Amino acid sequence: MRLEHHYYELNSMHTGGRHGRFHIALRPDCEVYRGHFPGNPVCPGVCHIQTVKELTERLTGCRLRIRSIRLCRLKAVATPSACPELCVDISLSDTDGGLLVEARMADAERTYMDFKGEMTKEDTRTE
């Protein structure tokens, strides 16, 4: 799955070292809203997590896997009409064998998601 150009467009990014700030626009025409939910488009929380993963891959330049989520709070129901543009802040630090990713997705009105989890670089060896 690739959510960029489907679920969201990246309007701008500012990255420095281990921090990134990304401004994204949610696409109301994304196919996911056909099923979530019919006649009632609501952003799936898991798509916000996937968006954080993709933006963290952009920040690090590596394909990543989510090894664990310590805590992810979806604090407000998001829809592409209620919050068409979102700011995603991502901070990285090292953790045991991986990367601790802390992210917040918000607009001027409210915070939609706070995420704290571990990601690791994709193991591309064939199993």
Next chain:
Amino acid sequence: MTREDILTLIPQRDPILMVDELLEAAPDGGTATLTVRPGNYFLGEDGRMEETGLLEHIAQSASAVAGHHALAAGATAPPVGYIGEIKKFHCHRLPQTGEELRTTVRLGPEAEGVTLLAAETRADGELVADTQMKIYIPRG
């Protein structure tokens, strides 16, 4: 229960329908399955399902149990629920296309529409993912 039945238990539809069947439902939990098929919305480039697909499958498994109980209590449509919180999620490996996921959900107490749950997802008996989650089902 058949795939047709799942459409009566949860409000999600293609392309994000992530449960095939609810195998069993009890007051304190249940078990649901999903076979990872080609074309699944959450498949990565390498044909394995992304972690977020596991999370959505777990949430919909819990939603199917809640839907079963809501319909038994007289509801005419499946309740719409949202993931409120994910805690202590571990992904042990990514599922491959063709594998059947079997998820067991244990429901905790419900307060003001929020239900705490714990879930384990296995494929062929092997633990694939486990998590705690809070699901919010607004009262209609």
